[in-house]
Amino acid sequence: MSSNRELTRLSGWGNTAPSMCHVVDASGLDVIKTAIEESDTRGVIARGLGRSYGAPAQNAGGTVLLMADHGDSSIGLDPQTGLVTADARVSLERLMTELVPQGWFVPVTPGTRQVTVGGAIASDIHGKNHHVDGSFGDHVVKITLLTSEGNVRELTPEESPSEFWATVGGMGLTGVILNATFKMIPITTSSMRVETSRAENLSALMTSMQDDRDYRYSVAWIDLVAKGSRMGRGVLTRGDHAALSDLKNVDEASALKFNPKALLSAPPIFPSGLLNKWTVSAFNEVWFRKAPAQIHESIESIGSFFHPLDGVKQWNRLYGRSGFVQYQFVVPFGAEETLEAIVHRLSAENCASFLAVLKYFRKGNDGPLSFPLEGWTLALDVPAHGGHMAAVFAEVDEMVLHAGGRHYLAKDAHIRPDAVMRGYPRLQEWRDVQQRMDPNHVWQSDLARRLRLTTR
Amino acid sequence: MENGLGIPQTIALFGASSEIGQAVIREIIQVGVANVVLAVRSESSVAQFKDELNGTYPGVNILVHQFDALEFESHDGLIARIVTEVGDIDVAVIAFGVLGGEPCESLLSTDAVQVAQVNYTGTVSLLGALATQMKRQSHGKIAYLSSVAGERVRRSNPVYGSSKAGADSFAQGLSDRLVGSGVSLLIVRPGFVASKMTAHLKPAPFATTPGAVAVATAKGLASGKRIIWVPGLLRFVFSIFRHLPLPIWRKLAEKG
Ligand SMILES: Cc1cc2nc3c(=O)[nH]c(=O)nc-3n(C[C@H](O)[C@H](O)[C@H](O)COP(=O)(O)OP(=O)(O)OC[C@H]3O[C@@H](n4cnc5c(N)ncnc54)[C@H](O)[C@@H]3O)c2cc1C
Ligand SMILES: NC(=O)c1ccc[n+]([C@@H]2O[C@H](COP(=O)([O-])OP(=O)(O)OC[C@H]3O[C@@H](n4cnc5c(N)ncnc54)[C@H](OP(=O)(O)O)[C@@H]3O)[C@@H](O)[C@H]2O)c1
Numbered sequence: 001m002s003s004n005r006e007l008t009r010l011s012g013w014g015n016t017a018p019s020m021c022h023v024v025d026a027s028g029l030d031v032i033k034t035a036i037e038e039s040d041t042r043g044v045i046a047r048g049l050g051r052s053y054g055a056p057a058q059n060a061g062g063t064v065l066l067m068a069d070h071g072d073s074s075i076g077l078d079p080q081t082g083l084v085t086a087d088a089r090v091s092l093e094r095l096m097t098e099l100v101p102q103g104w105f106v107p108v109t110p111g112t113r114q115v116t117v118g119g120a121i122a123s124d125i126h127g128k129n130h131h132v133d134g135s136f137g138d139h140v141v142k143i144t145l146l147t148s149e150g151n152v153r154e155l156t157p158e159e160s161p162s163e164f165w166a167t168v169g170g171m172g173l174t175g176v177i178l179n180a181t182f183k184m185i186p187i188t189t190s191s192m193r194v195e196t197s198r199a200e201n202l203s204a205l206m207t208s209m210q211d212d213r214d215y216r217y218s219v220a221w222i223d224l225v226a227k228g229s230r231m232g233r234g235v236l237t238r239g240d241h242a243a244l245s246d247l248k249n250v251d252e253a254s255a256l257k258f259n260p261k262a263l264l265s266a267p268p269i270f271p272s273g274l275l276n277k278w279t280v281s282a283f284n285e286v287w288f289r290k291a292p293a294q295i296h297e298s299i300e301s302i303g304s305f306f307h308p309l310d311g312v313k314q315w316n317r318l319y320g321r322s323g324f325v326q327y328q329f330v331v332p333f334g335a336e337e338t339l340e341a342i343v344h345r346l347s348a349e350n351c352a353s354f355l356a357v358l359k360y361f362r363k364g365n366d367g368p369l370s371f372p373l374e375g376w377t378l379a380l381d382v383p384a385h386g387g388h389m390a391a392v393f394a395e396v397d398e399m400v401l402h403a404g405g406r407h408y409l410a411k412d413a414h415i416r417p418d419a420v421m422r423g424y425p426r427l428q429e430w431r432d433v434q435q436r437m438d439p440n441h442v443w444q445s446d447l448a449r450r451l452r453l454t455t456r
Numbered sequence: 457m458e459n460g461l462g463i464p465q466t467i468a469l470f471g472a473s474s475e476i477g478q479a480v481i482r483e484i485i486q487v488g489v490a491n492v493v494l495a496v497r498s499e500s501s502v503a504q505f506k507d508e509l510n511g512t513y514p515g516v517n518i519l520v521h522q523f524d525a526l527e528f529e530s531h532d533g534l535i536a537r538i539v540t541e542v543g544d545i546d547v548a549v550i551a552f553g554v555l556g557g558e559p560c561e562s563l564l565s566t567d568a569v570q571v572a573q574v575n576y577t578g579t580v581s582l583l584g585a586l587a588t589q590m591k592r593q594s595h596g597k598i599a600y601l602s603s604v605a606g607e608r609v610r611r612s613n614p615v616y617g618s619s620k621a622g623a624d625s626f627a628q629g630l631s632d633r634l635v636g637s638g639v640s641l642l643i644v645r646p647g648f649v650a651s652k653m654t655a656h657l658k659p660a661p662f663a664t665t666p667g668a669v670a671v672a673t674a675k676g677l678a679s680g681k682r683i684i685w686v687p688g689l690l691r692f693v694f695s696i697f698r699h700l701p702l703p704i705w706r707k708l709a710e711k712g
Contacts, residue, residue, distance in 0.1 A: 016461070019638070390486060390487045413459055
């Protein structure tokens with residue numbers, strides 16, 4: 001059947017490794033079931049807003065279920081408990097737009113609001129509050145999942161722990177998440193109370209991050225271009241939701257206003273190479289100088305604190321036609337020397353990443369493929385046209401794995417199967433559950449194929 | 457699939473003892489490639505090449521599979537086995553071929569039928585199996601080593617020339633069929649290449665090397681071309697040769 005269906009070119013947010021897929025707008029349960037029945041050996045995968053960087057939400061030659069919210073997907077809040085049941089297609093932006101004014105914030109937000117609830121669970125996303133609140137899956141009490149055999153199942157951590165945790169972080173490979181119930185965070189204002197400070201190098205930065213526990217949200221941006229004694233210099237921003245008393249001249253009603261408007265749009269496709277080591281190093285210098293030398297307190301909006309890049313629509317095009325990859329890994333505490341060596345290696349490479357994001361995670365959860373593990377995580381963007389980066393990454397990959405670390409599947413675009421095996425020691429356990437949940441091998445994606453995730 | 461850095465994950469070489477084929481692999485392999493599949497009649501003929509690749513790219517998984525171009529019924533199964541073992545095939549290089557002896561008194565060399573079957577039927581069979589798999593994948597690149605010998609057949613080797621001509625035509629048609637499928641097929645037409653196939657012959661004009669064919673093939677694959685000539689000049693030379701009056705062509709072909 002598939003041979004006559006139209007093919008659509010899809011790629012992830014990094015605009016790399018596009019593939020030709022049969023895209024189905026999964027507007028209702030019937031449509032999804034039919035698509036599964038009609039799929040061939042190339043299988044089916046769900047796709048949310050396509051904000052993962054690599055290829056987990058595309059399926060060359062197979063079916064892609066577009067889980068798009070046409071504005072009619074449901075959000076049901078219990079104002080007593082803060083539990084919300086939302087359609088998997090709902091974006092975090094829509095959740096914020098509707099629930100922030102009612103005094104509720106999402107339990108975890110990534111660096112963009114443009115992700116769906118389904119994508120948030122499938123990647124078990126983390127945010128600036130991981131060290132306090134854990135990842136998205138930690139707040140979910142129930143997942144409604146459509147299995148490959150066409151059954152709708154309710155998964156909870158109590159009654160079906162293996163299936164529940166195989167789905168959290170399971171990259172869409174256990175079924176289609178239809179909706180989920182999770183706990184929101186109560187807030188009294190839509191503002192953030194933020195402290196900004198800067199550190200002259202990486203070890204100073206890591207030292208000041210030791211008292212992160214006093215803040216609900218924390219993240220550091222480090223300059224990968226600076227060399228020598230300033231290597232790894234960075235700006236640390238930490239904060240919490242502001243209380244009404246933190247705001248001047250604002251009444252209770254307007255304190256919860258939320259405006260998600262995007263500001264600018266990047267030009268269609270930027271010439272590749274505009275981001276080079278000169279422009280990046282100039283940018284980083286200005287950015288570092290702009291940060292106050294002393295600790296500085298400010299009040300910011302949710303958007304500017306959590307989602308600065310959402311202000312520029314389709315900023316991913318800044319990297320030109322060949323796209324970019326995001327490299328994110330975590331190494332356990334105790335591997336600080338490895339982390340320094342990696343920053344050193346990457347900064348020697350002039351790999352033209354504006355900034356890298358450094359953060360520490362608390363202990364991870366029960367998801368065998370969930371990314372966070374207690375330790376330091378670093379994320380950086382690298383233009384994909386420098387073929388030599390493959391060798392650099394191969395070296396860094398080995399350092400990460402050797403230190404007992406792992407790579408984030410939602411961002412990965414280059415690791416090899418053995419890196420998953422070494423980084424995720426519970427992979428086989430996940431595979432066993434996955435195979436039980438998908439005996440006919442329906443769920444497949446480009447990522448799963450490249451990494452042999454569902455190999456039997 | 458290629459990964460996010462544009463690096464193919466699995467590369468397969470059919471006729472893996474071919475000198476040109478091996479040169480192409482050396483050209484396109486790089487850090488980041490996960491698997492190289494060597495499909496060959498006898499495993500021992502690629503032992504040295506395997507060691508070489510293992511030495512230069514210790515991270516790459518090298519697999520050897522038994523492959524005979526004449527065992528047509530086995531081709532589908534071979535492709536299926538490779539896919540089960542390592543997943544999608546991203547790049548396939550087809551390099552098997554035989555030159556055959558010159559026809560003698562009987563006008564039919566003893567091996568004529570076999571040469572025709574390896575070069576033509578074998579290519580049709582394998583290309584068909586590969587293209588079917590890649591179409592299913594909706595991605596993949598094939599490089600087929602054709603030859604200028606098929607452009608205008610010479611009296612010294614009509615079996616080789618015509619079988620290459622037939623396979624080349626088949627590949628052109630297949631390549632057109634694949635447009636829009638995400639799969640591409642590159643036809644490489646080298647002139648005289650100094651390799652073990654031609655070791656007993658005296659080099660023809662515009663002779664080239666396996667290395668030069670490899671560089672051109674890698675470029676052609678990257679840019680998504682349909683047909684390339686090596687050296688590139690041969691494209692113009694043969695556009696003249698093709699229209700030369702017969703007596704002149706016969707004379708010319710006799711010399712080279
Ligand atoms: C600017 C930016 C900043 C980011 N910052 C962070 C960050 O701070 N922390 C972090 O953790 N991540 C971050 N990410 C990554 C992003 O949060 C994840 O990739 C997320 O999964 C994207 O959600 P999506 O809806 O776009 O899903 P997609 O990218 O479309 O899909 C991601 C995965 O989810 C699966 N999936 C989607 N919907 C469903 C469904 N209904 N049922 C089953 N499976 C489904 C897909 O199959 C796929 O495997 C960031 C991304 C961007 C672009
Ligand atoms: N050399 C030239 O001048 C030239 C010019 C233009 C085009 N070409 C083409 O380029 C390709 C590669 O040639 P080459 O120069 O590299 O020659 P080569 O080194 O002789 O390689 C050809 C290979 O084909 C293999 N082969 C023969 N019969 C086979 C069969 N039945 N099944 C599987 N494999 C078989 C041989 O493998 P075994 O080890 O099993 O014998 C041999 O290694 C050929 O298609 C040739 O026609 C060559």
